[in-house]
Amino acid sequence: MPGQTTERKDHVPQICILGLGYVGLPLALSFAMEGHPVIGVDTNRELIQQLKAGITYHKESFEGKSIQEILREQLEAGSFVPKEEVPSDCTIYIITVGIPVVKKEPFYEPLLQALRMVREVLKKGDLVLLRSTVPPGFSEQIARPLLEEKGLRAGIDFNLAYSSERIAEGKAFEEFRNMPVVVAGLSEECCRRAEKVLGLIARAPIYRASSMTAVETAKLFENISRDVNIAMVNEFAAFCRAVGLNTQEVISLANTHKRVNLLQPGPGVGGYCLPNALYYLLPRAREKELSLPLLTTARQVNDSIPASVSQMVFSALAAKGVSPAEAKIAVLGLAMKDYSSDDRQSPAWIIIRQLQERGVAVSIFDPAVPYEGPLKASSLEDCLRDSDCLLILARQKEIPFSSIPELLSLMKPKPVVIDTRFVFTKEEISQRGGVYYSL
Ligand SMILES: NC(=O)c1ccc[n+]([C@@H]2O[C@H](COP(=O)([O-])OP(=O)(O)OC[C@H]3O[C@@H](n4cnc5c(N)ncnc54)[C@H](O)[C@@H]3O)[C@@H](O)[C@H]2O)c1
Structure with missing residues (x-):
């Protein structure tokens, strides 16, 4: 339970987790x-200093407690110790360091560095459990030989296993417990040790796979299937807009079918997981001369959505008779998805850049994202004041959307509202003299 400071059987940490993102x-x-x-x-280093001081910008909670409260309680209890160096006296090393994608290719260095750090302290009997999302074959073909460089043999002297991480940001604590887990290891003992560790927090079934590569690949399929489904629904939304249908209505109607579950369109796909997954799969596909055209096209579709949102802004401004160079846009929501503090690869940043390239003045309000740059508005009112267009890119609890119809009076006359998250209806905005567009 959060905050539990009960008698701990063994207060010496056995578990070391690399990557505290x-x-x-x-x-x-x-x-x-x-x-x-x-x-x-x-x-x-800065992150470690913040964590030691009990500071995190994550938006997680568990059973009524925020991650900030949980962090401070566990620091005080001595049960969570943030460090910059890997200790040598742990027996379980769990790696959650990611592989960034640079120019559409995986950049392995951060994860390789984490593996090298573990290699330096690895002892007989230790378990290395990889949880990062990786290209198929990474654990067996890259992590294993790297960890064996000092002479210890994986599956004999130490245990090596892979278990994909499947949480969604914002639901992490709940999903570590209740999301089924998939795992594989190099040997029976590797699997058994990994299952035992995963079972310390997971209440859901733990499925054992025949190989680490199968688990790695399944994780990529999970992410890419969402990417493809989002691309599909974004194309459906474009069709609805073009023929004058209400996208939300049509999606709701289609979803009354028992075997249909369309997702929601949005301003694009950001974050670490969905946009990167295809680029972990493609190098292996290329080795086998496989082109994966559907998956590649879906990625391109999702990559093109921010530009179509920017185009909606320019068209709405033109309809209002305002040139981009004299326009001010209020952006609500910087995060890559609703209710998140994560603005990595966020479509919001792409759209903002595209608007700025045409001379638009942008003001941003998103208290959930730790952004302190020059575009930041100090309040919702400040953001809206004298703007021509309100662009909604992510919902946040900290943004009081219910007060917006009233606050439209702060904007220039006939304010435009472009709502990529279906927060409002056309009626709610037009009643206040605004012009409403959604996806
Ligand atoms: N974010 C999610 O919701 C999510 C969900 C499922 C899976 N994943 C996967 O989990 C992995 C981590 O994702 P994340 O979102 O937590 O990333 P993150 O960027 O938030 O965290 C990674 C952390 O690793 C640290 N790091 C880099 N090199 C290191 C090293 N050598 N040793 C120790 N730490 C190091 C970074 O400073 C960073 O704090 C990725 O592979 C990602 O694809 C993420």
């Missing part, structure tokens, strides 16, 4: 809350 931090705190102390390692 959106996955690693709540994962470490989940073990700590269950009475299994954790040393958390991250190479980002």
Whole structure:
């Protein structure tokens, strides 16, 4: 339970988690809350300083407690210890360091560095459990030989296993417990050790796979299938807009079919997981001379959505007789999805850049994202004041959307509202003299 400071059977941390980001931090705190102390390692010195001071910008909570409260409780209890170096006296090393995609190719260096850090302290009997999302074959063909470089043999001297991480940001604590887990290891003992560790927090079934590569690939299929489904529904939305149908109505109607479950259109697909997954799969596909045209096209479709949102803004401004160079746009929501503090690869940044390239003045309000740059508005009112267009890109609890219809009076006359998250209806905005567009 969060905040539990019960008698711990063994207060010496056996578990070390490398990478204290959106996955690693709540994962470490989940073990700590269950009475299994954790040393958390991250190479980002500033992050370690913040965590030691009990500061995180993540938007997670569990059973009524925020991640900030949980972090402070576990720090005080000594059950979560953030560090920059990997300790040598742990027996379980869990790696959650990601593989960024640079120019559409995986950039392995951060994860390789994490593996090298573990290699330096690896002892007989240790378990290395990889949880990062990786290209098929990474654990067996890249992680294994790297960890074996000092002479210890995987599957004999130490245990090596892979278990995909399947949480969604914002639901991490709940999903570490209740999301089914998939795992594979190099040997029976590797699997057994990994299942035991995963079972310390998971209440859901743990499925054992025949190989680490099967688990790695299944994880990519999970992410890419969402990417493809989002691309599809974004094309459906474009069709509805073109023929004058209400996208939300048509999607709701289609979803009354028992075997149809269309997702929601949006301003694009950001974050770490969905946009990267295809680029982990493609190098292996190319080796086999496979082109995967549907998956590649879906990615291109999703990549093109921010530009179509920017185009909606320019068209709405033109209809109002305002040139981009004299326009001011109020952007609500910087995060890559609703109710998130994560603005990595966020479509919002792409749209903002495209607007600025045409001379538009942009003001941003999103208190959930730790952005302190020059475009930041100090309040919702400040953001809306004297703007021509309100562009809604993400919902946040901290943005009081219900007060917006009233606040439209702060904007220039005949304010335009472009709502990519279906927060409002056309009627709500037009009653206040605004012009409403949605996807
Ligand atoms: N964010 C999600 O919701 C989510 C969900 C499922 C899976 N994943 C996967 O989990 C992995 C981590 O994702 P994330 O969102 O937590 O990333 P993140 O960027 O938030 O966190 C990664 C952390 O690793 C740290 N790091 C980099 N090199 C390191 C090293 N050598 N040693 C220790 N720390 C190091 C970084 O400083 C960063 O804090 C990725 O593979 C991602 O694809 C993420």
